[in-house]
Amino acid sequence: MNGQSRPTVYVIDDDEAVLDSLDLFLQAAGLQTSTYTDPRDFLSAHHRDMCGCLILDIRLPAISGLGLQEELIAIGSTLPIIFITGHGDVPTAVQAMKAGAFEFIEKPFSQQFLLECILRALELDGRRRLAMGHQQRIRQRLETLTPRETEVLDHIVNGKASKVIASEMCLSQRTVEIYRANIMQKMQSKSVAQLVKMFSEAGVRPSAV
Amino acid sequence: MTLGNVTSARSGGDELRRLLHQFNQPLTAIGNYAQAGCHMIDNGQVDPARLKELFEKIARQSGRTIALSQELGQALTAADGNS
Numbered sequence: 370m371n372g373q374s375r376p377t378v379y380v381i382d383d384d385e386a387v388l389d390s391l392d393l394f395l396q397a398a399g400l401q402t403s404t405y406t407d408p409r410d411f412l413s414a415h416h417r418d419m420c421g422c423l424i425l426d427i428r429l430p431a432i433s434g435l436g437l438q439e440e441l442i443a444i445g446s447t448l449p450i451i452f453i454t455g456h457g458d459v460p461t462a463v464q465a466m467k468a469g470a471f472e473f474i475e476k477p478f479s480q481q482f483l484l485e486c487i488l489r490a491l492e493l494d495g496r497r498r499l500a501m502g503h504q505q506r507i508r509q510r511l512e513t514l515t516p517r518e519t520e521v522l523d524h525i526v527n528g529k530a531s532k533v534i535a536s537e538m539c540l541s542q543r544t545v546e547i548y549r550a551n552i553m554q555k556m557q558s559k560s561v562a563q564l565v566k567m568f569s570e571a572g573v574r575p576s577a578v
Numbered sequence: 579m580t581l582g583n584v585t586s587a588r589s590g591g592d593e594l595r596r597l598l599h600q601f602n603q604p605l606t607a608i609g610n611y612a613q614a615g616c617h618m619i620d621n622g623q624v625d626p627a628r629l630k631e632l633f634e635k636i637a638r639q640s641g642r643t644i645a646l647s648q649e650l651g652q653a654l655t656a657a658d659g660n661s
Contacts, residue, residue, distance in 0.1 A: 384603045386639055390610030393632070397617035428599075455599040476602040480613040 376421040376491050377401045379448070381408050381437070383430055387476075391424065398484055408437045417445060420498055422471065422490035424483075427454040427461055435461065438468055447497055449490040453478070504571040511575060513555045521548040522556070522575040526565050593653050601646050604639035611636045 378400050382388040388404050395402045401421075405411040408429050423441075427434035434452055441448070449471035454461065462473040471493070472486045514522065524534040531549060535542040558564040568575065615632045618624065 384607075386607040386635075386642070387603055387610070390607040390614065390635070390639075393614040394610040394617070397614040397621070397623075399617075399621075455602050477606040477609060480609055 374418060374420055375401050376494065377403050377419070378421055378424060378487055378491075379403050379405070379411065379419070380424045381405045381411050381429065381434075382424075382426040382453070383407075383428075384426075387426075394480060395484075395487070400487065408432045408434075412437070412440060415441070415444065415446060417447075419446075419448060420494055422449045422451060422487060422494055424451045424453060424487070427452050427458065427465070435465060435468070438465060438470065442468065447494070447501075449493050451483075451486050451490060500571065504573055507556075507567060507571045507573050510556050511573075514552065514575075518548050518552050518555070519575055521545060522552050522564075525549065525552070525561060526568050526575060528565075594650075594657075597646060597650050597653060601643060601650070604642035604646070607639045608636050608643075611639070 378395050380388060380391050380395070380402060381404075382391065383406050385406065388406060392402050392404050405414075408425075409431050411423075412432075425434045425437060429437070432440070438450055438452075441450075450465075450469075451472045451474060452462070452465050452470050453474050453476055455476050465473060471490045474483060474486065511519065511522075520538065521534060524537065529537070531542050531545045534540075535545045538545070553559070553564070556564060556567070558567060611632050615629060618628065618632075
């Protein structure tokens with residue numbers, strides 16, 4: 370979440386040689402890895418601050434790859450998943466992609482292609498986490514506002530002028546100006562334009578927090 | 579074709595699919611090990627002991643494909659016998 374931990378490629382495959390070889394290949398390519406033969410071990414190790422991506426064999430003994438994907442979504446995991454399958458299984462691929470899988474690769478695969486997929490997945494995860502961190506900072510700032518200030522802020526980001534806000538909230542324009550100054554200070558924003566940009570980039574609504 | 583032939587042809591197909599899946603595992607591992615070696619050399623990490631370990635692993639996986647290839651041959655002979 371805070372970007373302090375290094376992105377890791379988590380690999381789950383029940384074939385030990387495939388797992389070991391992927392581990393060595395990815396490490397030699399400069400990536401940090403963490404490998405599991407049992408998906409249940411990954412599930413118990415999983416926490417929301419894990420960053421990177423997941424390479425998942427679709428055929429696993431204890432839980433199927435799709436079953437694990439479902440469980441991960443249920444516990445709020447946002448790790449992009451690259452599925453690996455032994456042979457062309459179109460219905461499974463469609464199901465996995467519909468559930469939000471990042472990519473679906475058939476075994477045996479080109480290592481270069483896998484590497485490209487992983488790099489794209491890591492980039493996506495990094496971007497998502499940055500946005501999440503940004504969102505969290507805005508939420509923290511929003512929590513410092515009083516209910517009245519939140520209401521005024523909602524009007525401001527909707528493009529209303531102080532005069533209009535004053536009339537709608539039955540306040541004097543001077544009071545609205547004071548609220549506005551407090552909001553700007555608490556939200557660490559220098560202008561209304563910056564404030565609006567802050568919310569649109571983070572996809573947060575002031576009154577929704 | 580009798581019902582028995584149809585059943586054995588289907589189970590023969592399943593067996594071949596299973597073998598194909600099995601076959602892809604060491605094949606994938608061989609590719610991964612070989613690429614790992616290439617990356618190590620490209621990065622100047624030329625440690626003979628580590629490279630030897632990689633070659634041994636490749637040889638072991640190659641042995642796996644040889645065993646599977648023999649199994650595949652038997653499955654094909656069995657399939658010929660049923661036709």
